[in-house]
Amino acid sequence: MKIYDLIVIGGGPAGIFSAIYAAKKNMSVAIIEKKNNIGKKILVAGSGKCNVTHQGEINYFLNRYGDHGKFLKNALYNYKPEDLIDFIESKGLKMQALENGKIFPETMRSTDVLNLLIKELKKLKVDIFTNNSVISSEKKSETFKIETDKEMFSGKNLLISTGGKSYPATGSEGDGYKLAQMFGHSIEAPRPALTTVYVNDYPYADLSGVSFQKVKIELYRENKKVKEHCGDVLFTHSNLSGPGIIDFSRYFLKGDTLFINFTGKELEDISEEIIEASKTNGKQSIKRFFSRYNIPERFLKKLFKMHDIDENVKLGELSKADRVLLTKKLSKHEFLISRLGNFDVAMATAGGVSLKEVNQKTMESKLVKKLYFAGELLDIDGDTGGFNIQAACSTGVLAAKSVKV
Numbered sequence: 516m517k518i519y520d521l522i523v524i525g526g527g528p529a530g531i532f533s534a535i536y537a538a539k540k541n542m543s544v545a546i547i548e549k550k551n552n553i554g555k556k557i558l559v560a561g562s563g564k565c566n567v568t569h570q571g572e573i574n575y576f577l578n579r580y581g582d583h584g585k586f587l588k589n590a591l592y593n594y595k596p597e598d599l600i601d602f603i604e605s606k607g608l609k610m611q612a613l614e615n616g617k618i619f620p621e622t623m624r625s626t627d628v629l630n631l632l633i634k635e636l637k638k639l640k641v642d643i644f645t646n647n648s649v650i651s652s653e654k655k656s657e658t659f660k661i662e663t664d665k666e667m668f669s670g671k672n673l674l675i676s677t678g679g680k681s682y683p684a685t686g687s688e689g690d691g692y693k694l695a696q697m698f699g700h701s702i703e704a705p706r707p708a709l710t711t712v713y714v715n716d717y718p719y720a721d722l723s724g725v726s727f728q729k730v731k732i733e734l735y736r737e738n739k740k741v742k743e744h745c746g747d748v749l750f751t752h753s754n755l756s757g758p759g760i761i762d763f764s765r766y767f768l769k770g771d772t773l774f775i776n777f778t779g780k781e782l783e784d785i786s787e788e789i790i791e792a793s794k795t796n797g798k799q800s801i802k803r804f805f806s807r808y809n810i811p812e813r814f815l816k817k818l819f820k821m822h823d824i825d826e827n828v829k830l831g832e833l834s835k836a837d838r839v840l841l842t843k844k845l846s847k848h849e850f851l852i853s854r855l856g857n858f859d860v861a862m863a864t865a866g867g868v869s870l871k872e873v874n875q876k877t878m879e880s881k882l883v884k885k886l887y888f889a890g891e892l893l894d895i896d897g898d899t900g901g902f903n904i905q906a907a908c909s910t911g912v913l914a915a916k917s918v919k920v
């Protein structure tokens with residue numbers, strides 16, 4: 516049986532980039548992939564357009580991975596967003612940055628990204644074994660033995676890059692956690708990240724599509740503020756979504772409370788403004804007055820209707836109870852989280868192989884020599900915007916550069 520210099524379990528961006536950079540060092544490399552093709556998640560990334568990475572300095576990147584960004588410092592400095600862009604462009608696919616900083620191929624097609632990666636793997640003579648699901652692996656006298664549902668493989672080094680648990684149809688079903696545990700590694704409980712949020716008695720189904728830019732979202736647990744975040748929020752037909760909610764969702768638990776400020780002004784300030792205006796311009800309708808807060812008209816109308824307040828009522832005639840209620844709904848709107856979108860809809864997985872047991876300078880296991888981890892299998896999840904593919908590629912390349920035979 517051939518003994519490869521490096522066996523890569525899982526052909527997502529982490530595994531693919533690791534295989535490419537190890538093969539460039541003249542190593543013999545095999546990718547073992549359970550699906551009928553590698554890179555299924557690349558194909559769905561960015562709604563099929565593939566938001567490969569993001570503009571910005573590494574320090575900006577490090578803040579986009581919740582509390583775990585620090586672990587990625589070496590990986591990101593070793594393989595920067597510019598390196599990823601240069602690599603793809605050097606293979607003939609031009610990249611472009613959109614206004615929001617997200618970087619996509621100019622063709623806006625994920626298939627173009629995946630095809631060039633497959634071409635490169637073939638050029639570098641990486642063996643790809645598809646339809647092979649790894650069920651166990653162990654290290655026996657300096658060699659890793661890898662058993663799939665079909666055959667056995669051997670390698671001097673082993674990289675596990677099987678992804679997380681989100682979008683299981685793409686192949687990431689959490690198998691890697693069991694494989695890591697076989698080598699004694701601990702797993703931080705996996706949970707859906709980058710997902711939508713369901714709240715109790717959601718009243719805005721008919722406002723589906725209404726969005727709010729750069730609003731403040733505060734997270735409370737047991738009456739204590741845990742964190743706050745700023746981002747865009749979208750009402751859908753059944754839940755809260757938009758990048759502000761999705762990026763922040765890694766911290767949410769069922770039963771938590773969100774307070775959203777839709778106006779950009781503090782509750783007390785709005786309250787004062789209403790009182791002041793009712794003295795100086797009391798004949799103005801409340802509809803006219805509230806339009807100054809730059810909130811979607813449909814939302815405002817809905818609030819008036821839901822709470823039985825006539826939109827034409829004059830400011831000077833607005834009752835104290837209605838003033839307090841409207842101020843709260845606009846600047847400290849409470850939502851009680853009933854559940855989060857599950858792994859079928861989450862774009863990433865929080866939790867995974869514990870970072871305490873992985874060397875961040877090499878991606879090598881601290882427990883087993885020559886065993887490496889990369890990508891979303893690790894306890895890392897980034898914001899939307901290209902941060903996850905970049906993390907997968909950077910950790911994969913760092914592992915490849917660290918592997919020795």
Ligand SMILES: Cc1cc2nc3c(=O)[nH]c(=O)nc-3n(C[C@H](O)[C@H](O)[C@H](O)COP(=O)(O)OP(=O)(O)OC[C@H]3O[C@@H](n4cnc5c(N)ncnc54)[C@H](O)[C@@H]3O)c2cc1C
Pocket residue numbers: 524525526527528529530547548549550553554555556557559560561562565566567568647648649650676677678679681682685686687688689690691861862863889890891892900901902903904905907
């Ligand atoms: C809908 C959606 C859209 C996204 N869009 C973006 C985006 O635009 N930009 C961005 O940065 N991120 C995006 N992400 C996240 C990003 O795609 C992932 O973070 C990234 O693909 C993780 O790479 P990975 O290589 O670690 O794992 P994966 O891409 O999940 O790859 C893991 C591979 O391992 C294989 N595998 C699993 N178990 C086994 C086994 N037992 N044996 C053999 N093979 C196995 C799987 O089949 C899979 O091919 C998106 C995710 C989703 C779900």
